[in-house]
Amino acid sequence: MNYITLNNGIKMPMIGLGTYLLSPDDAENAVTYALKNGYELIDTANAYVNEKAVGRGMKKSGLSRDKIFLETKLWPSFYEDEDAIEETLKRLDTEYIDLMILHQPSANYLAGYRQLEKAYTEGKLKAIGISNFNIQEIQEILDNCSVVPALIQVEAHPYYPQTELKKLLSKNNIVMQAWYPLGGRDNKSILKERVIEELADKYKKSPAQIVLKWHTQMNVIVIPGSKSEPHIKENIDIFDFTLTKEDMMKIASIDKNQPFYGRDEEALKRFATWRPNVEGQK
Numbered sequence: 001m002n003y004i005t006l007n008n009g010i011k012m013p014m015i016g017l018g019t020y021l022l023s024p025d026d027a028e029n030a031v032t033y034a035l036k037n038g039y040e041l042i043d044t045a046n047a048y049v050n051e052k053a054v055g056r057g058m059k060k061s062g063l064s065r066d067k068i069f070l071e072t073k074l075w076p077s078f079y080e081d082e083d084a085i086e087e088t089l090k091r092l093d094t095e096y097i098d099l100m101i102l103h104q105p106s107a108n109y110l111a112g113y114r115q116l117e118k119a120y121t122e123g124k125l126k127a128i129g130i131s132n133f134n135i136q137e138i139q140e141i142l143d144n145c146s147v148v149p150a151l152i153q154v155e156a157h158p159y160y161p162q163t164e165l166k167k168l169l170s171k172n173n174i175v176m177q178a179w180y181p182l183g184g185r186d187n188k189s190i191l192k193e194r195v196i197e198e199l200a201d202k203y204k205k206s207p208a209q210i211v212l213k214w215h216t217q218m219n220v221i222v223i224p225g226s227k228s229e230p231h232i233k234e235n236i237d238i239f240d241f242t243l244t245k246e247d248m249m250k251i252a253s254i255d256k257n258q259p260f261y262g263r264d265e266e267a268l269k270r271f272a273t274w275r276p277n278v279e280g281q282k
Contacts (some may be wrong), residue, residue: 001238005220006150007173011100013069013235014216016041018225024053024282026227031057033229034210035068039235041222045073045103046088050282055093057156070094071223073103073131074154079112091278101129101153105137110144127151131179133262135168142172143253153177156220158190158211159256164230177221180260182211188258195250204242206234212236213249214255218241254282 002014015128017034019027019042027050031042035058044054051072070092076083079102102112106242108214109130116128129151130141135138141149152169154177156162169176183190190206200207208224212235215222224235243251 001038001214001215001236002019004175004221006127006175007148008127008150010098010150011094012127012151012175012221013039013222015039015069015238016043016069016221017043017225017232019048019054020225022048022050022225023267024050027124028053028057028060030227030232032060034061034232035061035192040067041069041071041221041223043071044092046075046078046084046278047073047103047276048061049276050277051088051091052093052281055091059093065094067081069098070096071099071101073101073114074112075276076104076107076109076112077275079109079115080233082115085115085124087278088250089208091281096123097125099127099129099151100125100227101131101149101151101255102133102228103131103132103174104131104268104271106268109137110140113141113145114164117145120147129153129174132263135165138168138174144189148172149174149220151175151177153179153223155180155259156215157181157183157256157260158193158196158214158251159183159217160259161252161255163255163257166228175219175221177223178215179223180214181222182208182221184260189201190254193254197246197256199250202247203243204240205241209234209238210243210251211254213241213243217243217248 127150131153
């Protein structure tokens with residue numbers, strides 16, 4: 001495993017397992033398998049409604065808690081709930097969370113971030129951050145926070161490497177983490193790009209492994225999601241080769257500065273009031 005040091009000195013694994021869209025049963029099984037096969041980072045969220053299952057999977061893995069880097073996301077409609085973080089801890093069945101981030105720039109996110117800061121100073125959270133915030137919203141957090149975000153989770157892949165955002169992050173020592181680092185479940189075009197296929201052949205790796213390696217060599221943390229054991233095992237097998245500068249330039253050439261998903265302002269408004277059924281989860 002390779003690691004990156006966050007701005008508060010905490011070391012974070014460069015690759016982890018994402019659990020978005022995984023049912024509780026699938027999440028529990030995937031987390032258990034991943035942690036038994038080299039993974040140390042697990043990503044979940046209030047809105048995934050599988051936090052309890054993730055907690056069970058962590059226990060079933062047999063790894064001690066200090067060997068697992070647990071990341072979860074606070075949902076907008078919980079930003080002003082004083083017990084939101086404590087309830088998240090209970091669902092995950094853990095005394096602390098390694099990294100908690102605000103899931104969306106919706107509702108009263110400044111209040112939400114202050115909740116993260118409070119829990120951070122209390123030791124309940126080892127690091128805090130944000131997700132899906134644009135440059136202006138990140139600056140608003142920076143202008144009003146006492147704890148600089150350690151990380152931001154955003155859409156990022158070879159078609160949309162977030163070049164402009166990286167400038168602000170570098171200036172403030174904030175790490176980038178890519179959700180859907182391969183382009184997403186329904187967007188396979190990146191993996192079929194000629195340059196990606198040629199590099200896969202060159203290194204005897206899969207196209208997915210080439211893209212994941214590209215991310216990590218740029219110090220971008222990745223959390224590819226899967227319930228398939230072969231895919232989970234393949235995704236982490238990227239630390240036995242290094243892409244050359246020429247390879248990295250070739251991949252940079254397919255940059256379209258175009259997200260697959262982008263930003264939905266109407267959805268952000270809905271997120272402010274929609275409450276995931278966190279208590280009803282299995």
